[in-house]
Every structure is written in structure tokens, then in C-alpha cells.
Amino acid sequence: MSMFLSLKDAVARFVRSGDRVALEGFTHLIPFAAGHEIIRQRLTDLTLIRMTPDLLYDQMIGSGCAKKLIFSWGGNPGVGSLHRLREAVEKQWPAPLEIEEHSHSAMAHAYAAGAAGMPAAFFRGYRGSDLAKVNPNIRFITCPFTGESLAAVPALRPDVGIVHAQQADRDGNVRVSGIVGVQKEVVLASARVIVTVEEVVDRVADGGSNAVVLPSWTIDAIAVVPGGARPSYAHGYYQRDNAFYVAWDAISRDRDAFRQWIDTHVHGVAAEVR
Amino acid sequence: MSTTTNDVTYTATEMMTVAAARALTNDDVCFVGIGLPSAACNLARLTHAPRLKLLYESGTLETKPQVLPLSIGDGELCETALTTVSVPEMFQYWLQGERITIGFLGGAQVDRFGNLNSTVIGDYAAPKVRLPGSGGATEIATGCQRIYIVMRHNPRAFVERLSFQTSLGHGPTGRERRALSVHTEGPALLVTDLCVMKPDAETNEFCVVSIHPGVTREQVVAATGWPVRFAAAVTVTPAPNTAELEALRDLNARTAKAHGSSSGAADL
Numbered sequence: 001m002s003m004f005l006s007l008k009d010a011v012a013r014f015v016r017s018g019d020r021v022a023l024e025g026f027t028h029l030i031p032f033a034a035g036h037e038i039i040r041q042r043l044t045d046l047t048l049i050r051m052t053p054d055l056l057y058d059q060m061i062g063s064g065c066a067k068k069l070i071f072s073w074g075g076n077p078g079v080g081s082l083h084r085l086r087e088a089v090e091k092q093w094p095a096p097l098e099i100e101e102h103s104h105s106a107m108a109h110a111y112a113a114g115a116a117g118m119p120a121a122f123f124r125g126y127r128g129s130d131l132a133k134v135n136p137n138i139r140f141i142t143c144p145f146t147g148e149s150l151a152a153v154p155a156l157r158p159d160v161g162i163v164h165a166q167q168a169d170r171d172g173n174v175r176v177s178g179i180v181g182v183q184k185e186v187v188l189a190s191a192r193v194i195v196t197v198e199e200v201v202d203r204v205a206d207g208g209s210n211a212v213v214l215p216s217w218t219i220d221a222i223a224v225v226p227g228g229a230r231p232s233y234a235h236g237y238y239q240r241d242n243a244f245y246v247a248w249d250a251i252s253r254d255r256d257a258f259r260q261w262i263d264t265h266v267h268g269v270a271a272e273v274r
Numbered sequence: 275m276s277t278t279t280n281d282v283t284y285t286a287t288e289m290m291t292v293a294a295a296r297a298l299t300n301d302d303v304c305f306v307g308i309g310l311p312s313a314a315c316n317l318a319r320l321t322h323a324p325r326l327k328l329l330y331e332s333g334t335l336e337t338k339p340q341v342l343p344l345s346i347g348d349g350e351l352c353e354t355a356l357t358t359v360s361v362p363e364m365f366q367y368w369l370q371g372e373r374i375t376i377g378f379l380g381g382a383q384v385d386r387f388g389n390l391n392s393t394v395i396g397d398y399a400a401p402k403v404r405l406p407g408s409g410g411a412t413e414i415a416t417g418c419q420r421i422y423i424v425m426r427h428n429p430r431a432f433v434e435r436l437s438f439q440t441s442l443g444h445g446p447t448g449r450e451r452r453a454l455s456v457h458t459e460g461p462a463l464l465v466t467d468l469c470v471m472k473p474d475a476e477t478n479e480f481c482v483v484s485i486h487p488g489v490t491r492e493q494v495v496a497a498t499g500w501p502v503r504f505a506a507a508v509t510v511t512p513a514p515n516t517a518e519l520e521a522l523r524d525l526n527a528r529t530a531k532a533h534g535s536s537s538g539a540a541d542l
């Protein structure tokens with residue numbers, strides 16, 4: 001059953017160094033505030049799981065939080081490279097980074113398998129791709145009914161799943177709308193779950209709007225963090241800060257500029273202030 | 275670089291985007307990659323193919339953005355969509371379910387058989403350049419009925435041998451799709467800033483079928499990392515018309531205004 005905690009307390013209580021952690025949000029609702037709190041609490045040796053590492057994992061990798069990354073697209077969307085990710089892979093800075101690389105389809109299926117309590121996901125994928133040659137977690141099985149060769153990947157079962165959402169009600173139920181990505185799947189697939197929300201409302205019933213509603217008993221902690229997805233966005237609350245995504249390219253190219261940015265904008269601010 | 279044809283002046287990128295857009299029809303359901311494909315697909319929708327259905331991997335179905343998205347999941351895509359589904363549903367029911375006619379892709383490297391690399395340049399374990407990776411591309415390449423590719427034409431991108439085959443085209447010898455039991459058609463069109471290429475009916479090797487106005491065969495040869503072949507009858511690509519250019523420039527202007535300094539049409 002979910003409980004309301006400060007973001008600082010939620011991270012301190014539910015995230016440990018060495019955990020397999022998934023902070024999800026498909027471009028939309030990326031839990032930046034929670035990721036910054038993980039940086040502030042100087043957690044290390046994390047296996048970071050995310051389809052699109054985005055600026056958030058660039059910041060966490062550059063800050064030395066990660067030992068491994070499981071991902072499927074590691075760029076700055078529409079802008080170019082994630083320079084901290086690239087430097088970790090190409091130059092082992094600030095530390096070597098083990099990578100387990102997939103396609104989006106594989107990660108999406110693997111989260112769904114995790115949510116369903118299955119050991120693995122089976123799908124029509126990876127045909128003719130070299131990814132199967134470099135990732136031993138990509139295998140093929142034969143369909144027992146049709147004989148078709150299908151790709152298999154292990155289910156994603158993170159120790160901790162963290163997402164941002166628009167609303168929670170006072171009972172701790174959570175509502176997500178807009179591009180819902182894999183929010184439901186990562187919450188249901190993870191052993192421990194933290195959700196940051198824009199606001200608390202009286203009632204989050206979906207009202208027939210096809211929103212994703214996550215019952216309180218699927219969540220451990222909720223932290224109210226208005227703006228907690230910035231510079232990504234929260235549908236109905238604020239827009240994606242595309243100018244910051246563009247600006248990040250220059251900040252992240254240079255180690256000193258990057259460190260200075262993290263010192264000022266992450267270490268220099270408290271968890272609930274954004 | 276700009277070219278003037280019949281008093282209309284346009285850049286090589288504009289020619290490429292217009293030529294790519296023309297390939298799409300009102301009957302297509304198109305899975306759109308970000309960057310150059312996104313510009314071409316939306317130009318088609320805003321000009322000759324208003325009923326073209328665009329899907330992005332963020333789960334947005336039949337989206338009609340007024341500005342080009344910077345990311346695959348900009349709010350604009352969701353707000354203008356017929357409906358938005360979850361990402362697992364997008365890949366399971368819509369892509370794997372083979373409901374999509376065209377996958378429009380780009381990449382860092384392409385070879386003569388339309389195989390694509392968006393993963394690494396150099397060795398995978400110690401890459402010279404770490405690229406973003408597959409994203410949706412690997413399964414788009416096999417799950418859509420047909421693949422169109424749009425890429426800037428230069429010897430670093432058009433290579434004899436890929437560093438890494440992220441997404442299957444016709445395979446390293448041009449004949450691997452059947453061997454892998456992939457029954458979709460694969461790459462059928464490759465549009466660049468110099469020319470338009472299509473696969474040879476026998477060998478599946480991409481050959482030049484039309485050259486953009488003002489471009490020479492020698493330029494195409496010099497920009498291609500394999501001994502490029504030309505179709506028996508090579509034509510001149512029709513230059514962009516005024517309506518196409520106006521629609522594209524309006525789209526780019528709206529996009530630049532919306533995103534600040536970026537056009538939304540970066541290569542990645």
C-alpha cells in the first residue's frame with residue numbers, strides 16, 4: 001500500500017546502491033527529480049534500466065551512479081548524442097559502464113513479461129540484427145505450435161521502478177495520461193515502486209478517459225513533486241523544455257561544464273525545490 | 275548548396291525531403307522515424323497525401339502535428355493524435371501485428387542492400403563512435419510491409435561494409451530475408467540529397483534511378499562507398515514545386531519557432 005513520503009525519504013528508504021533501478025517515462029513524465037535525488041544521495045553501482053536513457057541517465061552515468069545500463073535507444077532526441085553515456089562507453093569515464101543493449105520492441109515486451117510475472121518475453125524480433133550477436137540475453141526459441149523461430153529475452157524485473165505521474169488521490173492511487181509509455185508495466189514489474197506526482201487530488205478515477213490508473217497497492221511510496229519531470233513534460237501541466245534538450249548538448253560535451261551543472265542544479269538544491 | 279530549376283531555388287536537403295515525401299500515398303499507414311523521415315512524412319501529409327496515417331513509436335496513432343517533434347514523444351504528437359496507446363501495445367499489436375504498410379527509417383550507415391547501422395562505428399566492444407542504437411528500427415525493418423530510407427549521401431554513410439547491422443535490409447548478400455523467414459518486402463526506396471535509388475529486381479542491390487537536378491553521376495559515385503550502379507534509364511528527379519517548398523518552409527519555420535534554436539530535423 002502506498003504511503004506519502006518526501007522524495008528524500010522515499011529514495012533513502014527504497015533505493016540502495018547496487019540495485020537494478022528503472023526510471024521510466026517515454027519522453028513524457030521522465031522522473032528527473034527522483035533521479036537527481038539518487039545523485040544527491042550518492043548511490044552507486046546501480047544497474048540503470050530505461051528504454052531511452054535520455055538526459056536523466058546521462059546525468060546519472062556522468063555522476064558515477066551506474067555500473068551497468070540496459071537500454072534500447074541512447075541519444076538526445078532530435079539533438080544528437082548523450083555525451084556522458086558516450087564517454088563512459090568510449091573512454092570508461094567516470095567509470096567503465098557495462099551495457100546490455102536491446103531494441104525498443106524487446107524492452108517493451110520484457111517489461112510486459114515482468115508485469116505479467118513471466119520469466120521471459122517471446123516475440124517476433126531481432127531477425128537479421130547483429131544485436132543478437134553481442135547480447136547473450138537475446139536468444140531464439142521455436143514455437144511449439146507453428147515451428148516459427150521467435151526471439152526471447154528475459155523479463156525485466158527491476159528491484160525499484162520509479163515513474164512520474166500527473167496525479168495521486170488521498171488514498172494513494174495514481175493517474176497517468178497522455179503518452180503512457182511503459183509506466184504501467186514498469187510499476188507492475190518492479191519489486192519496489194516510487195511514484196512522484198504533480199499534485200494530490202480528491203479522486204483519480206479514470207472517468208472513462210482511457211487514462212492509466214495504478215491502484216495504491218501497486219505502489220510503495222508517493223512523493224509530491226510539482227515539476228518533477230522537467231525538462232521533460234507532464235501532459236496537462238507543462239510542456240517539454242526542448243530548448244534545454246538542445247542546450248544540454250554543450251553542457252554535457254565538457255566534463256567540467258557537466259560537473260558544474262550537476263553541482264549547481266542537483267547537489268546545490270534540496271529535493272523538494274525545483 | 276542550393277539549386278535553381280525553372281526559377282525555383284531550393285537546397286539539397288529540401289530536394290531530399292520533397293523526393294522522400296512524394297513516395298507516400300493516402301493509402302499508407304506509416305511508422306515514422308525521427309529526424310529526416312519525420313519531416314518527409316509530415317510534408318506528404320501537408321501536401322499530396324492528407325489521409326496518410328502517421329504513427330510514432332511513442333504510441334501516437336494517426337497523429338497530425340503542426341510542428342515537427344523534436345523527440346519521438348513530444349506532447350504535440352499526443353495532442354493531435356486519433357488515439358495514444360501504450361508502448362508495449364504499439365510494438366505488439368500494431369507493428370508486430372503487421373498493420374503498418376511503410377516504415378520510414380534513417381541511419382548512420384547503409385550498405386548496397388539497404389541494411390542499416392545505427393549502433394556503433396568501429397568495434398562494438400570498443401567503438402570509435404557510440405551511436406544511439408536501434409530504438410524501434412530493428413523490428414520496424416522486418417514488421418512493416420515495406421521500408422523507405424532517407425539519408426544524406428556521403429562515403430562515411432554509404433559504405434561497402436557496415437560496422438554493425440542493426441536493422442535487416444535485404445541482408446549482407448541481398449538474399450537473407452527469405453532465409454530468415456521474413457516475408458515482408460524490405461527496403462524499396464532510398465532517397466538521398468543527391469539521388470533516388472531502388473533495389474534491382476534480381477539482386478536487391480540499390481541502383482540509382484533518378485539524379486536530382488544539378489547533380490552529376492560523378493558526384494553520386496564519389497559519395498558512395500561501393501561501386502554504385504545506375505539503372506538502364508536514369509531520369510532527372512522532378513525539382514520541388516512551389517507548393518511543396520512553401521509547405522516545407524512553413525513547417526520548418528513553425529518548428530524552429532516552437533523549439534527555439536533547433537529545427538527538429540536533425541539527423542538523429
